[in-house]
Amino acid sequence: MKRAIAITLIAAAVITTAASSFAADLELIGEGIWISDSTPPILMWEEDISLWVDIKVPNWSYNKVVGIVWTADKWETVNYSYASYEYTRWDGYEQWGVDVVPAGILGNSYIGPGTWNGKSLMGPGPQTAEIEFAIFYTLPDGYTIWDNNGGMNYMHLVASRS
Numbered sequence: 001m002k003r004a005i006a007i008t009l010i011a012a013a014v015i016t017t018a019a020s021s022f023a024a025d026l027e028l029i030g031e032g033i034w035i036s037d038s039t040p041p042i043l044m045w046e047e048d049i050s051l052w053v054d055i056k057v058p059n060w061s062y063n064k065v066v067g068i069v070w071t072a073d074k075w076e077t078v079n080y081s082y083a084s085y086e087y088t089r090w091d092g093y094e095q096w097g098v099d100v101v102p103a104g105i106l107g108n109s110y111i112g113p114g115t116w117n118g119k120s121l122m123g124p125g126p127q128t129a130e131i132e133f134a135i136f137y138t139l140p141d142g143y144t145i146w147d148n149n150g151g152m153n154y155m156h157l158v159a160s161r162s
Helices: 002-025
Strands: 027-037 044-057 065-071 079-082 084-088 094-109 112-116 127-138 144-147 154-161
Touching: 027 094, 027 154, 044 065, 044 127, 065 094, 079 094, 094 127, 094 154, 112 154
Parallel strands: none
Antiparallel strands: 027 044, 044 094, 065 079, 065 127, 084 094, 094 112, 127 144, 127 154
């Protein structure tokens, strides 16, 4: 009886280690935002904020799904955006890219950022407009590997107010 428990515990440790090493094969290699004005600047104007993410993935299967799960409102809403293959890198990995157009709307005035997706950044204390995301890689059998930045998720700061 004790042997069966020990073997089960060792197997669980190996599976956990293997899953951790698979997540290490995913890598965020670049991210950023770009801005397009929605309205002309007067006293307050809005800008569409779009997010781009470049991901390095292993080529374990031709039929894979790569992308990000993201939010612009602290996980009140959840969005999935799928990546497109860009090219095979010199190291044998592939580069995939995600473009989220737009990821949010930033309201600005002459004194700085005023709103993020309709919510005020003018409250007491520091306020931030952020896009938070994690990377996923799904194989044809449905097995999914996640990279959530060690449990912290990736954060891209759009604007802040102190």
